[in-house]
Amino acid sequence: xxxxVAPPAQPPVHAQEMTVxxxxxxxxxxxTDPATGTLHDAGRRTxxxxxxxxxxxxxxxxxxxxxxxxxxxxAVANPAVPLAAIAQATSRIRLxxxxxxxxxxxxxxxxxxxASLDLLSDGRAxxxxxxxxxxxxxxxxxxxxxxxxxxFTEKLRLLLAIRKNPGHVTWQGRFRPALHDLxxxxxxxxxxxxLWLGVGGTPASVxxxxxxxxxxxxxxIGGDIRRVGAAVERYRAVAAGAGHPTEQxxxxxxxxFYVGATSQGARDDLFPYYREYLRPKxxxxxxxxxxxxxxxxxxxxxxxxxxxxPQEVIDKILTEHELFGLDRFLGQVDFGGMPARMVHESIxxxxxxxxxxxxxxxxxxxx
Numbered sequence: 001x002x003x004x005v006a007p008p009a010q011p012p013v014h015a016q017e018m019t020v021x022x023x024x025x026x027x028x029x030x031x032t033d034p035a036t037g038t039l040h041d042a043g044r045r046t047x048x049x050x051x052x053x054x055x056x057x058x059x060x061x062x063x064x065x066x067x068x069x070x071x072x073x074x075a076v077a078n079p080a081v082p083l084a085a086i087a088q089a090t091s092r093i094r095l096x097x098x099x100x101x102x103x104x105x106x107x108x109x110x111x112x113x114x115a116s117l118d119l120l121s122d123g124r125a126x127x128x129x130x131x132x133x134x135x136x137x138x139x140x141x142x143x144x145x146x147x148x149x150x151x152f153t154e155k156l157r158l159l160l161a162i163r164k165n166p167g168h169v170t171w172q173g174r175f176r177p178a179l180h181d182l183x184x185x186x187x188x189x190x191x192x193x194x195l196w197l198g199v200g201g202t203p204a205s206v207x208x209x210x211x212x213x214x215x216x217x218x219x220x221i222g223g224d225i226r227r228v229g230a231a232v233e234r235y236r237a238v239a240a241g242a243g244h245p246t247e248q249x250x251x252x253x254x255x256x257f258y259v260g261a262t263s264q265g266a267r268d269d270l271f272p273y274y275r276e277y278l279r280p281k282x283x284x285x286x287x288x289x290x291x292x293x294x295x296x297x298x299x300x301x302x303x304x305x306x307x308x309x310p311q312e313v314i315d316k317i318l319t320e321h322e323l324f325g326l327d328r329f330l331g332q333v334d335f336g337g338m339p340a341r342m343v344h345e346s347i348x349x350x351x352x353x354x355x356x357x358x359x360x361x362x363x364x365x366x367x
Contacts, residue, residue, distance in 0.1 A: 020327060020328065020329070020364060021094075021329070022063075022358065023065065023331075024064060026052060026065075027074065027098075028069065031073075031337035045075040049066065053090060055344055056347055056351065059351030060355070065098030065128065065254075066079040066082060068137075069137075071134060073281065079100065083095045093124065095125055096128050097128050099129060099132070099217075101131070102130065103138070104143050107162060108162065111159060114126075121189075123190045125194075126194040127195050130199070157171070170182075196214065196252065197216050197217070201218060209235055210242065210249075213239050213249065217252040217253070218232070218253050220304040222305075225302055252328035252330055253329060255332065256277075257305075259346050267299060267307060272336070273335060273338045274290060310353040317354070321358075331350065
């Protein structure tokens with residue numbers, strides 16, 4: 001009898017053959033009710049987010065992602081908790097953090113949380129790890145911003161060590177006590193927890209993903225999407241130079257998203273929520289003012305915002321696939337105080353009109 005074949009050191013993102021996956025994500029932003037001047041209720045907001053994931057699963061979408069934030073204007077600080085609730089109400093959709101702020105997390109606890117989620121979901125959990133553009137978590141968890149890149153690099157190294165062999169972890173670093181041949185239970189249902197790196201397009205982040213041969217989620221926030229083509233090429237070139245096989249180099253993009261019945265109607269409906277989401281707010285003053293002209297520019301055929309009629313959204317996702325060779329598209333589907341009815345209608349159109357057309361155009365099997 002032939003000897004068993006050893007599993008690959010870095011398997012594909014999940015067991016089945018990769019296709020172009022279509023999914024949604026939420027960052028759980030809380031907006032101020034204009035009538036009362038108070039933040040919307042975090043409990044209600046979280047329950048609505050769960051309902052979006054359930055609707056996406058039932059409609060046949062592939063992925064649901066949930067962000068992590070530690071400021072008072074967001075509802076979710078630990079994505080694994082709502083994702084566990086979603087796991088019990090869904091059967092097929094993959095469940096990802098979007099992103100886990102690895103710089104301020106304990107990689108041991110992070111792996112444990114998502115291994116537990118993987119067991120609950122029967123092998124559907126993923127981690128998208130990132131550094132975060134928000135500073136609240138650094139203050140909350142006592143991480144010096146002067147160590148911003150070094151602490152992320154070290155914690156990523158530990159997470160990779162745990163992921164490779166969670167039964168026997170030996171590791172030493174500067175920002176956490178050493179581990180000497182210790183187990184990190186529980187073991188996930190999957191052979192390894194899928195791990196993506198979420199990046200904003202900075203050269204160092206892109207090169208890190210390529211050097212490690214990790215799948216990359218590229219956040220498209222604004223501007224002309226053609227300008228990020230160089231970052232994608234650099235990612236693949238660095239990965240190839242480091243000897244990583246092509247099948248490891250899965251690429252996703254995430255962006256603000258809305259699909260409505262008509263082109264003009266979708267833009268008119270979305271604009272006030274997009275403007276509200278991005279406008280500067282106290283106490284940080286973070287954000288920027290968006291005029292209607294700015295909005296129309298960013299929703300143009302090569303703008304980062306994916307919004308419009310089903311056919312416009314189909315065309316833009318196919319354009320991104322042609323430009324970048326996408327394996328996954330993630331649309332941030334709820335933001336700026338958008339009512340739940342509007343979000344659900346957008347999810348339904350994405351699942352019933354947009355995703356089937358993309359799969360057909362690319363010769364992929366239907367969901």
